[in-house]
Structure formats: C-alpha cells, structure tokens
Amino acid sequence: MIKGKVVIVTGAARGLGQKYIIEMAKEGAKVIFADINDCSETEVKVSEITNDYLCLNLNVTEFDSCCKLVSSTVKKFGKVDVLVNNAALYGALKSSRFEDIDPEQWDRAMNVNVKGLWNCCRAISPVMRENKNGSIINIASLAAKYGMPYAADYATSKAAVIGLTRVMAREMGKDNIRVNAVAPSMVKTESAKEFLGEKAERGFEVISKGQILQKTLEVDDIYGTILYLASDHSKFVTGQTIMVDGGSILS
16 A cells, blocks of 8 residues: 555654554555654664664754754655654643643643644655655544543644644645544553553543443554555545544544
8 A cells, every 4th residue: 555655754762653654664665763762662673674764863843853854764765755743742741720731831732743743744845745746644633622621732732733734735735745634532552641640541441431432542543544544545535634533523
C-alpha cells in the first residue's frame, strides 16, 4: 500500500509514533522518524527491518528545526510523500479544572500541539506543492469532540488541529495534497498512563464502557487508519476527521 513512499513521522521516540514508523517500514516505506526525545530505541527496531531510514532530532516549536527535518529528508530521498504529525504534549500535562490550569502549561500545550504542527506543515508545504502530491495526517483526539473534562488545554489544542486540517485541505487541494485528521479515543500508551496517573486502569475501564465497542483502544488498533490515509487507497479523501473511538461519538 505504501511501498516506496517517503514517510515522516514526528513524535516517534515511543508509543504511537514508534508503532507507525515500524509498521510503515515493514510495508516497504522509506521512513524518517523524529522527536525531541531520544529515538535510539526506535532506530534499533527500524534498523532490523530496513536501511531506508533517517533518524533526526526535532523540536516542532522551532520552525528552523522543522525545515531541517524536511531538507534532510529531501537530500536523502528526493521527496516527501507523507507527513504524520504525531508529536504532542499529553502525558506531561497536569489534569485539572479549566480555571485551575497553569497558564504556562496552557501555553506549552498550544505551542507544541498547535504551533508545532503548523510549523511542520508549513515547512513541508513547498516540497509537496512542487511535487503536486502528498498526504498530511494530523493526529487529533476524541477529546476535542467529546469535550474531555479536566483537560481543557489538551482538548482545545486538538480542536485547533481539526480546524487547521480543514483549512489546509481546502488550500492545498489544488496541488493534489490531501490533509486529514485522525481522532482516537484514549489509547493505552505510556503517555495515557502518565496523564491518568494512579487512576489509569479505572480510567481505561470507564472510557471503554462509554463506547459501542467496549474495549480499550490499543496501539495496534489505530495503525490501519493511518496506513489507509498514507496510501493511494484514500486518494479521494481529504479534509476529514476520522474517529477511531470504538463508537464513542457517531458523526
């Protein structure tokens, strides 16, 4: 489905981002994985699958860092076909009522989750526009549509991701660039466990009971949607937010 495509995944040091990049490497994609954190674990796993990869340090809040990511990719592989904007603050955010959120934490969430994604998109835009082709996949969240309580900063940032996805899809469509968002419910990752803290298991149980499909969303459950949007099987799909939430929200 994506054999030979050049795919960038941000926030790939662990969790979902690491899963996406490993599975895409298995599919025969040329993969670029980047994170502000150490990606050595991801690199070890990817190197066992392919030599067609690039491991880079990335700070999405700095536009120059995003531009370096793109230029390094083009230098090695000649193009970029797919960008998965996975980097985000989540587990590091302290849960609280909206009026009690630390203003500095609010700003950090917006800086990484919204501005960081915007930086990556505007860095990659010239390359994709020149090639008249591309798929951008923005990772949103059920939190944005559900209105996740005690996480106003995170939910608001992910709502902004959905809005930006729609704008970009309309602006970039004439250059045959597709822009979509994927909005999962709470996935059982280390970040989710960090966010929920001591109430993690109870939290996953409560969330799953509110779904039509009453099971906890695992890392493996979301990859198929990412693969679909990265491939040519979705070549007439753009501007959409695909919910991967077990039927929490019917839209």
